[in-house]
Each structure stands twice: as C-alpha cells, then as structure tokens.
Amino acid sequence: MNQDFVNTLLLTGRLASWTTIILFVIGFPIAYLLAYKRFFLKAVVEALISMPLVLPPTVLGFYMLVAYSPQNAFGRLLAEHFNTRLAFSFEGVLIASVLFSLPFMIQPLQNGLTSIPKSYRETAYTLGKSEFTTFIRVLIPNMIPSIITAAAMTFAHCIGEFGVVIMVGGNMPGETRVASIAIYDEVQAMNYQTANQYSFILFIISLLILTLIYSMNGKKKILF
C-alpha cells in the first residue's frame, strides 16, 4: 500500500468522523424541535432537511460553490474577514458534507424521540424535572439504538459521498480526494487493482456499519 492510498483512506475517515461529530451536536436540538415542538413553517424545515434524499448531490454542490465564491456575500465575508476560501478545501467539503448528511442524522434521532411514550416526559415534568434534565436522564438513555443508527448511517453515507465532494472539493490529493473520488480517478486511469482495493475497503466498512445497525434494531428490546 503506498502512502497516497493510506492518506486517501485517512482523509475519508476524517471527513466522515467530523461530519458525524458536527451533525451529532447540531442534530439533537433540531431533532428535538421537530419531534416535540410546533412552530411556523415546520413542514418547510422538515422538507429542507430531507432534500438531500431526493436532490442530486451536484445541485447542492453547485449552490455551495456559488455561496463560497468571493463574488457573493458569504464567500466575500470569509475572504475579507477571515482570509479563507472554502471552495476546493477540506473545510468547504466538510460544510457541504454536513448539509448533505443532515437527514441521515436527524431522521433517526427524530424517530427515536417520537417513539418514546409521551408519558415518560410528562412523568418527569410532574416530578419537577426540567426539559433538559428529562432529555439527558430519560430520553437519551431510552433511544440508544436510534442514536447508534443515526451516527452509523451518517458515517456510512459520508464515506460513500461522491457528487458533493467532487463539485465542492474537486480531486486534490491530501485535501479533498476521498476514497469514492479516488475509485473514479483510478478507473479513468485504468488502474483497476487500486480501484478494487478502495472499493473492497468501502464495501467492507459499509457492510460492517449496516450489520451493526440491524443488530442494534434486534437488541432494542433487550437493552434493559
């Protein structure tokens, strides 16, 4: 295995890990709001979060590139005040990856929250517990399989992401060249053996993650 091969896999893992961690932090509050609160334009917010499920990745990638451009407000703000350009950088790909993986984190978390009987929350409230305490002590421990599913689905989806990464990040070794792009690149160069190595590793990782998810679903009833 050459260094380039290892670096590409490490970069893929780094992108998937950071995407999962960031989405874990921002996904919980969003899932909580969607599961339990009623607010104006809630259906629009839910539709926007689910858009990556039906939208071609190139569409999101295109709009991300437009947003990152110094000719537009967001890109100009980053360029002038932070001296940063997100297009064709790891950070730019990471932001796009977070947006594109939103439904894979939020939907399992939202389903996990709504599947917990309402009486658990209400009992905790009548016992004097705040919404936060109830969330930490009652809700989270009773939705562990959903949390694992959310994290695993996000990670698995992210390591296989192609369209958004190539649009926003291109194919820069060590910076934006993740495994799925490397496969395409190696096939174009007719290096089928290397393409096969990448493909086999992605296949095994995805299989392991999905096996974990399905085994967790089976264990749901025997966790406690």
Added chain:
Amino acid sequence: MLKIDIQRSMLTSEGKTDLKVCTEIQDNELLCLFGHSGAGKTTLLRILAGLTTPDKGRIVFNDMVWYDSEKKINVPSQKRNVGYMFQDYALFPNMTVEKNISFAQKEKDKEEVDKLLKLFDLEALRNQHPPKLSGGQKQRVALARALAAKPNVLLLDEPLSALDFDLRLALQHEIRKAHDLLNTVTLMVSHDLQEVFHLATSVITIKNGIVINKGKPADIFNSKSFEYSHKVEYL
C-alpha cells in the same frame, strides 16, 4: 384544599363538548372521578397536573394559584408538585426500580428510598428494570415513585385498570397506604364501582364533561338520579 373552576373544550366520540368542573376538594380527601370513557376524567387530571391547559378558569391549591386565565397565570407542571400516575405507569426502562424512585426525589435520600421499597414490598426487586416486572409490581413502583417526590396532590389515572381482579383487590390496599402516607388530596379515575366504594371518601360523577353530582359513594350510587342517569351504563 384544592379549588377547581375550569372549562376546556374537548373532542369526544359524540362530537365537540365542554369539560366544566367547579368543585372544592378538602385535605385528606380521596376523590374518585367516575364516568364513561371520554367523559373528561383524564383531561381533568391532566389539567390539574399542568399537562393540559384549560380554556378558562382558576385552580388554587391552598394559597397557591396554579392557573388563572384572567391573570394569565399558569404554573408549569414542574412547580405544581403533583404525583401523576399514568395508566401505563410510565416507569423509565433505563433505570432500575431503585433509580426510578430516587429520580423522583428533590434531594437524594437513600433511607427514604429504602423505606418506600420496604413499604411497597419492592426490596427484592430494587435492581430490576421495569420491563422485567409484572403489572402489579409496576403499579407498586409507580406509586412509590409518585410518593418519593412528596407531592401536594396525588393524581391516579385508572391505576388498576390493566390488572386482573385478584390483583386489583390486593393493590387497592397499596393505594390507600399511599394516600394515608401523604396525608393530602388524592384524585383517582376509576370505572370500577367496587374500587370506588372500597377506596373513595367522595365521588364526582362526570358525564359528557359535566359534573353530574358529588358526594359520598354510598349517597351517590344509591341515589335515584344516579340510577336513572348512569346505572344502566355501568352495571
């Protein structure tokens, strides 16, 4: 003393109706709410617990106003200090029996938890998780947990409905024990006349959201008005 004067619209199988309750419940009273499904009994308990907001009215416990629509006062559930026992008991599956009880305490007191475990004969089950308990055991844990919070008012929503007849008889004793220990107001929803006669110091009968009558069980259920308006439905 708990003073209730509320109104709340409800959607029942017979269409839209208003729950209207105006009553006073004395300290130490174990009041049974009696009526057919959809009459508004559970809605009334939820309103008292702060889980459902009435359309208008006033609820006062001792000198504390829990709800006043005119003054826009609505004390949240967390600050009413009520013990609410749901029909499904709502025991937290991630916590053991002991943890379920100690979670309810405002200040941790292991001796008090031990006392409650002993009182409700739960010592042997203290490290068990709720999914492994029987219906009767769950009911006792839910009662112990409700008491651990030292509530001002105990609200029991058909606490024995999921149990078989023999167990119901045995656990009526536990409810009486819980009420006596708290020495405060208890409201209990029930469909079972035997249960009402055995436990209640007073009864409110509700029909389509309206309080039909209030009094001692013997007076209510032997009255002519009850016979004509309810008996056919229940007996």
